[in-house]
Amino acid sequence: MSGRFAFPIGDELRRTRAVAWKDISAERRSKTNFNAVVFLASLMLVMFGFALGPDAEALRSAAAGVLWLTILFSGVLAFNRSYQLELEGDSLETLLLYPGDRWPILLGKLAANLAFVLMVEVIVVPMAAVLYNVAIWHVLPPLLAVLALGTIGFVTLGTFYAAMASRVRAREVLLPLLLFPMLVPLLVASVGATTALLAGNAMGDAGSWIRVLVVFDAIFFVASMLAFEYVIEV
Amino acid sequence: MEYALRTHSFPSTVDAVAAHGVARRFAGKWALRGVTVSVKQGEVLAIKGSNGSGKSTLLRIIATALRLTRGECQVFGHDVTADAREVRPLIGLLGHSPALYQDLTVAENLRFSAQMACIPDDPSTIESAITAVGLPRVASERARNLSSGMQRRVAIARLMMRAPRLLLLDEPHNSLDDEGAELVDQLVRSTRAAGGATVIVTHDVARVVGLADRVATMDDGVLFAADSSAPLQVMRAPPRAQLHLAREGSR
Amino acid sequence: MTTSLERPPSPPLAARAIAIPREPRWIGILGAVGAIAFVGAQALGVLTSPPDRDMGDLQKIMYVHVPAAWNAFIAFFIVACASIKVLLTNDERADLLAAAAAEVGAVLTALTLILGSIWGRPTWGVWWTWDARLTSTAVLLVIFVGYLTLREFAEEPERRMRWSAAVGVIGALNVPIVYMSVRWWRTLHQVQSSPATVDPHYVIGLRANAIAFLLLLVFFIGRRYHLSRVEVAIAAAAEGRALYDGEGESYADA
Numbered sequence: 001m002s003g004r005f006a007f008p009i010g011d012e013l014r015r016t017r018a019v020a021w022k023d024i025s026a027e028r029r030s031k032t033n034f035n036a037v038v039f040l041a042s043l044m045l046v047m048f049g050f051a052l053g054p055d056a057e058a059l060r061s062a063a064a065g066v067l068w069l070t071i072l073f074s075g076v077l078a079f080n081r082s083y084q085l086e087l088e089g090d091s092l093e094t095l096l097l098y099p100g101d102r103w104p105i106l107l108g109k110l111a112a113n114l115a116f117v118l119m120v121e122v123i124v125v126p127m128a129a130v131l132y133n134v135a136i137w138h139v140l141p142p143l144l145a146v147l148a149l150g151t152i153g154f155v156t157l158g159t160f161y162a163a164m165a166s167r168v169r170a171r172e173v174l175l176p177l178l179l180f181p182m183l184v185p186l187l188v189a190s191v192g193a194t195t196a197l198l199a200g201n202a203m204g205d206a207g208s209w210i211r212v213l214v215v216f217d218a219i220f221f222v223a224s225m226l227a228f229e230y231v232i233e234v
Numbered sequence: 235m236e237y238a239l240r241t242h243s244f245p246s247t248v249d250a251v252a253a254h255g256v257a258r259r260f261a262g263k264w265a266l267r268g269v270t271v272s273v274k275q276g277e278v279l280a281i282k283g284s285n286g287s288g289k290s291t292l293l294r295i296i297a298t299a300l301r302l303t304r305g306e307c308q309v310f311g312h313d314v315t316a317d318a319r320e321v322r323p324l325i326g327l328l329g330h331s332p333a334l335y336q337d338l339t340v341a342e343n344l345r346f347s348a349q350m351a352c353i354p355d356d357p358s359t360i361e362s363a364i365t366a367v368g369l370p371r372v373a374s375e376r377a378r379n380l381s382s383g384m385q386r387r388v389a390i391a392r393l394m395m396r397a398p399r400l401l402l403l404d405e406p407h408n409s410l411d412d413e414g415a416e417l418v419d420q421l422v423r424s425t426r427a428a429g430g431a432t433v434i435v436t437h438d439v440a441r442v443v444g445l446a447d448r449v450a451t452m453d454d455g456v457l458f459a460a461d462s463s464a465p466l467q468v469m470r471a472p473p474r475a476q477l478h479l480a481r482e483g484s485r
Numbered sequence: 486m487t488t489s490l491e492r493p494p495s496p497p498l499a500a501r502a503i504a505i506p507r508e509p510r511w512i513g514i515l516g517a518v519g520a521i522a523f524v525g526a527q528a529l530g531v532l533t534s535p536p537d538r539d540m541g542d543l544q545k546i547m548y549v550h551v552p553a554a555w556n557a558f559i560a561f562f563i564v565a566c567a568s569i570k571v572l573l574t575n576d577e578r579a580d581l582l583a584a585a586a587a588e589v590g591a592v593l594t595a596l597t598l599i600l601g602s603i604w605g606r607p608t609w610g611v612w613w614t615w616d617a618r619l620t621s622t623a624v625l626l627v628i629f630v631g632y633l634t635l636r637e638f639a640e641e642p643e644r645r646m647r648w649s650a651a652v653g654v655i656g657a658l659n660v661p662i663v664y665m666s667v668r669w670w671r672t673l674h675q676v677q678s679s680p681a682t683v684d685p686h687y688v689i690g691l692r693a694n695a696i697a698f699l700l701l702l703v704f705f706i707g708r709r710y711h712l713s714r715v716e717v718a719i720a721a722a723a724e725g726r727a728l729y730d731g732e733g734e735s736y737a738d739a
Contacts (some may be wrong), residue, residue, distance in 0.1 A: 011352050013667040018349035020336065022342075029337040029376075065565040089377075090331040093299050096352040099323035127732060160655075164648050168638040175636060178652065184658050185666040212666055223658055230572060233644065234299050259724060261640055301643065 005018065012104045019108025024115060026085055031083055034116065041074035041124045049131055057135050063132035064194035068187055070124060071207060075117045075154060076179065079162035080108050087166070093234045103233045106228040114155045121147055141207060146197065147210050149213040150190035153220060157182050160224040163232050182220075189213045245430070248311045249276050250400050251296055255305035258291055258453075265291040267455035268305065278422060278432045280442045283452035289435040290330070293402045296433065297327040308401060323351075326398030328406050332385035334377040340364060340388050341373040349393045356448070363391040367417055382409045390417050401425050401432040407441050409429030419445055506714045512707040519700030526697040530690030543607055548690050552598035552698035553593045554622060560590030560702060561625060561657065564632070567725040571646055573724040578645040581717070584636060585709035589702060597622050617668035624663045640649055663676030 027033060050068045053059045086092040095105065125147065129136045134145055158179055165175035194208035201207075253275040258266040265288045273279045295307060298318040306313065312320040334343045341360050348355035349476045364373050367387040377385060386409055393401070404418040408417045421431050422445050434442050439449060451458045486685035530548035570576055601619050602612050613619070633654055639645035 012365075014352070015350055020339065022346050025342065026335055026337045028319060039600045048679060054279055080667070085335070089336055090329065091333045091335060093329060094327070094333040094347075095350075097297060097299060097322055098347075099319075099352070101319075113479075144235055161652075164635065164652070165641075168635075169637050170638060175632075177627070178631045181624045181631065181663075182656070184624050184710060185659070185662045188666045208669075209251070212669075216662060219658060219662070227655060228574075230647045231651045233647075264724070 010103055015098075015100060015104035016111070019105055020111040020115075021108075023082060023085065023109055024110030025111065025188065026164070027081075027116065033078070034119065037074050037077050037116075037120055038123050039078070041070050041120060042127060044070045044074060045124065045128055045131055048143050059132045061135055061195075063128060063134045064191045064198060067125065067128045067189050067194065070128070071117070071121060071151070072154060072180070072183065074124075075120060075151075076158060076176060078113050078116050078173055079158040079179075081164045082113055082159065082206075083162055083166035096232065096234055101228045102191075102232055103225050105232065107165070108156055110116075113159050114119060114151065117151050117155055119150065120208065136198070139201075142175075142210075143194065143197055146190060146193045146206070146210060146213070149210065149217055150186055151215065153186045153217040154183060156221050156224055158218065160220075160231075163228065174200045182210045185212065185216055189216065239403045244275065244310050244399075246275055248275070249273060249308070249374070250277070251279075251306070251307070251309055251433065253292075253296070253307040256292065256295060256302050256307055257304040258288075258295060258300065265455055266295070266302075269422055269452075269455075269457045270305075271457055273431050273433060275429055276426055276436065277433055277448070278426060278444035278446045280436060280439065280449045282436055282439045282449060283451050283458070284437060287452040288455040289452045290404050292434060292457075293327065293404050293435050296400075297324060297402050298327050299327065315366050324399045325402055326393045326400070327402045327404070328393055329404050330408070332377075332382070332389040334385055335389060335432065336378040337376060339374050339376055340380070342393060343377055343388060344395065348395060351396050352386045353395060359395070361394050362386075366394060367391040368413060383411060383414055386410055387414050387417065390414075390421060394421060397425075397428070398424075399430040400426075401430065401434075403432065403434045405436055406434060407436070407438065415441070502549065504720045506711065508708070508711040509575045512704060512711065515700055515707070517706035519697060519704050522697035522700055523694075526690070526693035528673040529693050530687075534686050534690050543604060544687070546600055546604050547687065548694045550597060550604060551691055552694040553600065554597040554618070554663070555695055556698045557590050557593035557597055557622070557625065558660075559699070560586045560593060560706070561629070561660065564653050564708070565657030571650035572654065573647070577642075577646065577717070578714070579714040580650065582706070582710050583649065584633075585713060586654070587629055587632050587707055589705045591626065591633060592701070594626040594629060598626060615667075617671055619665060620667045621660065621664040625660060628659070632656065645682055663714045710732070 019101070048062075048070070049059060050060050083092075096102070097196055125136070128134070158175075161178045161182075162175055165178060167172045168174060187228065189209040189212040193206045193213070196205040196209065241256070244245060249272045251271070253272070254265055254270050256269045257264060267288075269288075269292055271279070281289050284317045291300065294307060295302045295314065298314045298321050301315060302303045308317070309321045310324055312324075314321055321337045334340075335346070338346070341357075341364065348360070352354075361431075362391070363371065364370060367390055369384060369387055369391075370379060372384065377388065382387070390406075399420065403422075404416065410418065422434070427430055432445075434446065436442055443449070521729050525549060531545055534544070536542050538542065542663050564583045567586065569578045570579040571583065578611040598619065601622070605614050632649060635652055636645055636649050
């Protein structure tokens with residue numbers, strides 16, 4: 001365990017970038033996954049709308065919750081896929097035999113998954129604003145911060161747990177089972193902050209929830225990076 | 235940490251591989267039953283055996299891709315369990331499948347590998363590697379579009395770029411034509427010339443006879459020397475196993 | 486192609502016994518004492534506390550619900566510590582202890598939730614209140630179940646050990662965070678608070694039951710742990726046999 005973060009860290013960052021770039025390129029070349037996820041997310045927004053509406057006020061007050069649930073349930077599809085990439089070509093063994101630490105693999109995949117989910121959000125958030133009649137333009141900067149922080153925590157834990165779930169038989173069920181209980185604080189804080197922002201942030205609640213998100217992200221980022229070495233294996 | 239593999243050198247007294255009593259179980263079945271063998275620097279060991287005899291498993295344990303259940307194994311003096319991090323820069327494994335990312339091009343696959351191994355990844359180095367394995371025109375082809383023989387050549391190019399001190403080849407001549415097979419031989423010869431060692435696993439001995447210094451046989455997890463039918467080292471069974479309750483107080 | 490490979494001398498044959506661990510006697514004794522303590526503590530609680538102002542006799546359900554909750558969290562704490570030990574030292578026995586504690590903890594957590602629900606229905610008219618403690622307990626249950634499911638699916642023992650230890654530690658990190666965020670979430674919406682457990686009338690009953698439950702907790706975890714060790718010893722014996730049989734040596738009694 002000693003020397004885990006041994007210098008030169010430049011090597012490890014270069015590896016991180018290599019893994020991230022490889023995952024992003026492979027995903028871009030087989031567009032099917034991104035399109036499917038965006039379609040599913042859009043469908044969820046519409047279905048939630050049917051379930052909760054058509055009263056505009058009801059929809060507006062539910063918008064933040066619906067948005068985050070949509071992001072979580074559609075984004076989770078990305079994580080197992082990121083390891084599937086290795087398993088398809090039998091590349092996982094080769095990947096694990098390169099010299100150096102293992103955490104660049106996690107960090108690289110995390111970066112690629114983050115880009116993926118953020119791209120999904122670029123489409124889904126405006127769509128939710130339209131379908132649920134919420135004005136987001138006037139709170140865009142803090143809203144983007146909440147989206148970014150919530151997504152980072154989500155993607156960190158998702159990428160971490162998928163390292164295990166993707167290797168077992170019932171991966172579609174095991175990943176949500178492991179991941180979603182961990183996301184309860186993140187969901188509560190993200191929805192809380194989003195709701196507060198959309199409602200005009202009267203009590204400054206958004207700021208408090210954002211602080212919770214920052215702490216949550218920091219704790220689980222460090223924990224995942226440390227634990228990754230123990231769970232990634234051929 | 236310096237990862238440029240060419241600069242590693244070891245006193246000649248250190249064995250490239252020193253395995254002792256290596257055993258590995260998979261959910262109840264033992265794939266290796268106490269293998270003891272050593273490979274010196276500059277040596278080429280060929281292991282022949284039928285499918286399921288455990289030869290790939292042994293190779294993977296030496297490569298640190300699999301953990302052993304019992305026994306111990308050292309590569310250039312570093313233990314594969316405790317010191318895996320030191321072992322990995324030294325080995326190059328060529329597995330059954332070429333292990334390429336199917337949606338990336340040949341050049342991208344090689345560049346990724348170079349970046350992960352922290353060796354030069356500039357376009358000219360990549361190009362010369364691709365040319366060296368006789369595939370100059372497929373640099374921008376996606377791996378998916380290549381035949382299995384060509385993909386294997388790319389995997390060989392990947393190994394050539396890293397020039398490991400210990401080559402671990404799992405049925406390297408599979409699906410290769412004569413030209414491709416010659417590349418494998420070249421790789422083995424140049425590794426030996428540089429003082430490195432090679433372990434080739436195969437079920438076709440005729441192909442490796444010219445290359446190998448020694449040939450051993452693996453059967454059902456046990457390693458035998460070429461000219462003897464007695465096993466090298468094998469777990470000796472006790473006459474009878476007895477179950478009994480441990481004495482009181484012991485946990 | 487020249488020399489033959491060296492053949493080292495064969496190690497001496499010896500009768501080898503496979504030791505099946507014997508359960509320490511104190512575990513069984515603890516179970517008996519715990520059972521008696523449980524009956525006694527329940528009687529104490531029922532007999533010494535007057536009916537609550539608001540809840541009436543329903544309050545007595547607390548004497549099972551609250552100690553169950555406390556001990557579920559203790560079990561979880563054991564899982565967390567044992568998991569840390571596994572990550573640091575690869576100790577197989579710590580892994581078995583964590584698994585035993587997780588099973589017992591899961592049962593206690595489910596019990597807590599069911600009783601909490603039964604208590605809530607007559608009191609507030611709802612089967613579920615989203616209060617901080619109950620909700621954190623529900624999340625804890627799902628974390629336990631996820632942990633046990635992962636162990637089911639990870640077949641190889643070494644992988645299972647490492648994976649569950651990582652999941653156990655990271656899950657443990659989350660429990661206080663879940664509790665705090667849910668509590669905050671609740672105060673923002675100004676909803677009713679949880680049942681009081683600090684009324685001095687109830688303290689004796691609660692303490693007695695907490696101790697009784699603790700004894701039972703240790704008993705159940707100890708016994709489950711011991712069972713796992715027996716399972717492992719028998720599996721090792723069977724495997725050891727499989728290791729030798731491959732030679733063709735018959736293992737029938739000579």
